[in-house]
Amino acid sequence: MNGTKLDHDEDAAAALRQTSLRVTKQRVAVLEAVRDHPHTDTETVIRSVRESLPAVSHQAVYDSLHTLTEVGLLRCIKPSGSVARYERRIGDNHHHLVCRSCSLIVDVDCTIGQAPCLTPSHDAGFVIDQAEVTFWGLCPDCAAAGAQLTGDDQFSAV
Amino acid sequence: MNGTKLDHDEDAAAALRQTSLRVTKQRVAVLEAVRDHPHTDTETVIRSVRESLPAVSHQAVYDSLHTLTEVGLLRCIKPSGSVARYERRIGDNHHHLVCRSCSLIVDVDCTIGQAPCLTPSHDAGFVIDQAEVTFWGLCPDCAAAGAQLTGDDQFSAV
DNA sequence: CTGCTTATCTTGAACGAGTCAAGGAAAGTG
DNA sequence: CACTTTCCTTGACTCGTTCAAGATAAGCAG
DSSP states (O other), rough: OOOHHHHHHHHHHHHHHTTOOOOOOHHHHHHHHHHHSEEEEHHHHHHHHHHOTTTTTHHHHHHHHHHHHHTTSSSOOOOOOOOEEEEOOOHHHHHHHETTTTTTTTEEEOSSSSSSSSOOOTTOEEEEEEEEEOEEEEEEHHHHHOOOOOTTTTHHHH | OOOHHHHHHHHHHHHHHHHSSSSHHHHHHHHHHHHHHTEEHHHHHHHHHHOOOOOOOOOHHHHHHHHHHHSSEEEEEEEETTEEEEEOOOOOOEEEETTTTOOOOOOOOOOOOSTTTTOOSSOOOOOEEEEEEEEEEHHHHHHTTTTOOOOTTTHHHO
């Protein structure tokens, strides 16, 4: 466990060193937290990070998430109605399944190819670099529980 | 012009009558505003509505947009980093092109079929009802102007 | 190893889109 | 026309996020 933790730390630190960013314990912890809990929101990342670094400020986490996203170590997703969520899987152009009832987010591999993976019928002259696909529906549990969806879920979902 | 305006009003009123909603001038004006300015945010809708109804409260507009979306007369989209935007084209499962530089949003017809129009490779047991596709890139103007995109645009775009 | 420079973090205030709640207005009904 | 219920106005408020100033520490040169 400790070895694993250290490996993770080292891995995170190595990833940071490959950028021009300074390797700080806050950033390593943030990278760790997102790896361990994919699709988590900032609030949860803050809680995770505070398990090992009780004194981190929320601002440090916000800053780290932004910076790490900028340099491409993290990816930020914001499904409609959701706060920002982060994930470590980057560069593979995968997509997401989102449950309208419980907000569960699941990765779906993109079988079409690399970004943008789809091309619109008319591109209106745009230079397109990414096709972001979000599948909306009910997760197995919510579907089984017969979750009733109202139009309002368009606002409250996720 | 006046005839056109009245026609629009009548059309909007008719749409409202087909629901169980009361036909109020605020709702008619909101429906009008969104039809005339697709992909507008709430702030802009408020301004548009106040041209004919100077005294509407922002809450009335927020409520109307929500209610009209619930009954299916409007569709709400929220590209990453953007506030809520509304459009009148509904039920045709079209998608959007979003400019990372100037936030311009353009409709793209879905040529694949009706919702969900795409099926993921593995659905993880989800019951999927919609595939929301957002194409990101640069609009013709921004591409021509050689807009430089930084990683930061992931946050500031739209 | 030490000191320096500059990126990063802490602290705490502030912002903006959106929501909540109470009471008054007006749409639809009989 | 009066009544009921939905809808609107008013104004306070929340929450995720950002801004700004000063303190801290990472990386580097010596």
